[in-house]
Amino acid sequence: MAVKHPELELVRLSNGVRMALDPMPGLGTAALGVWQRVGARWETPEQNGIAHLFExxxxxxxxxxxxxxxxxxxxxxxxxxxxxxxxxxxSYFARVTAEHAPFALDLIADILFAPHWNPDDLEKEKGVVAQERGEAYDVPDDRVFELHQAALYPNQPLGRPVLGEEETLKHVSVETLIAFREAHMSPERVVISIAGAFDRNAVIDAAEARFGGLAAKPERKCATAHAHRGSVSETRKLEQTHLVFSWPGPRAGASSIYAARMLSEIFGGGMSSRLFQEVRETRGLVYAIDSFLDVLEDDGRLEVYAGCSADNARAVAEIVRHELHLLAEKGPTQGELARAKAIARARMLMGIEAPSARADARAGQIFLRDRLIPFEEVQQRMDAVTAEEVQAVARAALQGPACASAIGPKAGHGALGAFHAES
Structure with a gap:
């Protein structure tokens, strides 16, 4: 029978590895994993794709x-x-019944510390990744985001695809993987997180046994993100034009992130949002349109995706730009803000009922703030957001570099010019 402890807890192992323990009474399973602060941002141009291949x-x-x-x-x-x-x-994560949580953590530790890498398997997996790249290229509403990222962060790791390129992965060897692991495996860059039902002492003992021996290493910094104003398009024979627009937003962990989430919800987050009502319901110009936040440790973007006919693309871009200007000029109504808060609250409650989402959220809190934040505190911060704060985020978005991308018939590419046109 698993021992359940009701307290949220941040444990630091003997060497500084941090561990989030988030018990959820009434459950019989646990979601757990190991999160590393490493990814495509730490790759050199020649290494592009190695982090994903490593995984x-x-x-x-x-x-x-x-x-x-x-x-x-x-x-x-x-x-x-x-x-x-x-x-x-x-991240490497598992879902198991409560009594098997230490065993699952031990398996994940084997992945990180005792992997079976041989050249034949590596070459096979390069082929699998090539197929994954091909699949992403074939899906226009995936490819348009990859183009957008490249235009937004040119000549930077953030502008290169996480999946890498055939040329950059061609020369990756087992020795390359080993060197990459050794360079980025250190206590301050590893977080263990578990949510659900588990025996506290057993999982701590398992973590200490496998991760307590990690040695500290000099900090390896990644290049600072520098977003650029830009446009990029790709002509394809498609039924629709796929569009992505973006403006600056708060970085992950910024105090204004709560107001930014309200802005995104009001702007294009759901069926009652301004973009959905104006672009789809009132004018019938799109099948799909939504807005969301994309956040990094040192940067953030407010983004909009839309899929429409080529003939409608320019009008869609104009309306998107206009609606953000309206929010910057006048702010949201009290009704819009109240509705956005209700949606955010419900979405958070739905998420925290899922142990996997909860474990992931806890890992993120540790990386960003070095502490665990009770969800009640998150709720209080969302409730405290004012219309003026939402308006301030919209104004700030319009002061920085905007970016746009399009895939589809050439006739729809005029949306990019319309998006960047002066008001």
Whole structure:
């Protein structure tokens, strides 16, 4: 029977590795994982894609198990394990019943410390990644974001694809992977997080046994993000034009992030948002349109995606630009702000009912703030957002570099000029 402790807790192992413990009474399972502060931002141009390839190699066997034995080990206890890579973090995570949480953490430790890497498997996995790149290229509403990223952060790691390129991965060897791991595996860059049902002492003991021996290393800094004003388009024979527009927003962890989330919701977050009502419901110009925040440690963007016919693209861009200007000039109504707060509250409550989302959120809090934030505090900060603060975020967005991208028929590319046109 798992021992449940009701207190949210940040534990520091003997060497400084941080561990979030987030018990959820009433559950019988745990979501847990290891998050590393490493990703595509730390790659050189010649290494582009290595962080993602490293993650792909995670399941080729580890410890005393080959690939099949590893898969069978987690499934023998009814669990699942997976991994993900982004620009700033790589995560290895599992979902298991409570009593198997220490075992799952041990398996993840094997992935990181005792992987089975051989040249033949590495070459096969390069082929798998090539197929993944091909799939992303074939999906226009994925490809348009990749183009946007490249235009926004030219000649920077953030402007290069997380998946890498065939040319940059061609020369990656097992020795390259080992060197990359050694360069970025250190206590201050590792966070262990677990949410759900678990035995506190057992998971701490498992973490200390496998991660307590990590040695400190000199800090490796990534290049500061420098967003640029820009436009990029790609002509394709498609039924729709896919558009992405963006403006500056708060960085992750900034005090204005709560107001920015309200702005995004009011602007284009749902069916009652200004963009959905004006662009889709009133004018019927799009099938899909929404806004969201994309945040990094040192930068952030307010972004809008829209899919429409080429003939409608210019009008869509003009309306998007106009609606943000209106929010900057007049701010939101009290009704809009109240509705955005209600949506944010419900979305947060829905998210924290899922142990996997909760474990991920806790890892992010540690990386950004070096503390765990009770969800009640998050709620209080959202409730405290004023219309003036939302308006200030909209005004700030219009003062910095805007960026736009388009994929589809050439006739729809005029949206880029319309987006950047002066008011």
């Amino acid at each position: 792909h190699m995670a399941f080729k066997g580890a410890g005393h198990r080959d690939a099949r034995g590893f898969a069978e080990a987690i499934e023998n206890v009814g669990g699942i394990v997976n991994a993900a890579t982004s620009y700033e973090r790589t």
